[in-house]
Amino acid sequence: MKHLSIAPLGALVLALAAVSPALAQQKSVAVTAIVEHPALDAVRDGVQAALKDAGFEAGKNLKWQYQSAQGNTGTAAQIARKFIGDQPDAIVAIATPSAQAVVAATKAVPVVFSAVTDPVAAKLLASWEPGKGNVTGVSDLLALDKQMQLLRQVVPNAKRVGIVxxxxxxxxxxxVKQLQKLLPTLGLTLVEAAAPRSVDVGSAARSLVGKVDVIYTNTDNNVVSAYEALVKVGQDAKIPMVAADTDSVKRGAVAAYGINYRDLGEQTGRMVARILNGEKPGNIKPEVSTKLELFVNPGAAQRQGVKLPDALLKAAAQIVE
Incomplete structure (x- = not known):
């Protein structure tokens, strides 16, 4: 009778030990954004960096995939269905339309939203408390009274505030609804211009010429993705632009007291890491970014017809040249 050759038990245990940790640690994260622009790209990169810091590195023990919907909500829904079919350990949905698409499509896969202004108004969560479901995340909600204080510092005599x-x-x-309530209490009037698509941003901005003293740009993804069109109108018509996100200052806004979206991404990534380590998203309270920075762009100010006060320049975390 032929004897089978059997590896010694110790060698077998060592072989399994060499393989099993990698298998046990292998996690998957799928990331989607409604569109690509500097702020949302910074969120994505911040998520990946925070995951790496937490021990989850793409190509080693983390399967990482990313898709942009290129501004199309129908595409966002297709990406959501595709990612849910992949059954990742977590889906990160960047910006409100992508988050709405993913949350509408699954009650099982953990979802972490980011760069969503109001997750309750967007119907992602029932309240700002832990929801016991499969959704949590990080908001980029800003205190608009502080935004308007900055606007007044840039344009002290402003009466009419435009928004696209x-x-x-x-x-x-x-x-927009918050500004409609807030501005009259500050002696300001809101002038609105709708831009349903990114290609509408330039014409919407031009419709404000002669009607406003300053334009405030929030984190609307259509507007931010076409920000250069807005900047051109501001320069041509000498209308200063005050932004809600610091990346827009690098692209031509005069100033922003806003969120650093890389930091927002890292905050989101730390939340994703908690889920990869076993926490349930429904037990994690949604968060708001609290780290705000003042960015100013004196060159843009000059091109848009204003001079920034010295106090504002001294207070800035970054002066964009």
């Missing part, structure tokens, strides 16, 4: 926004984007409508 997408009426189909929930996060933009939240800001």
């Amino acid at each position: 926004y997408n009426p189909g984007e929930a996060n933009s409508m939240v800001v």
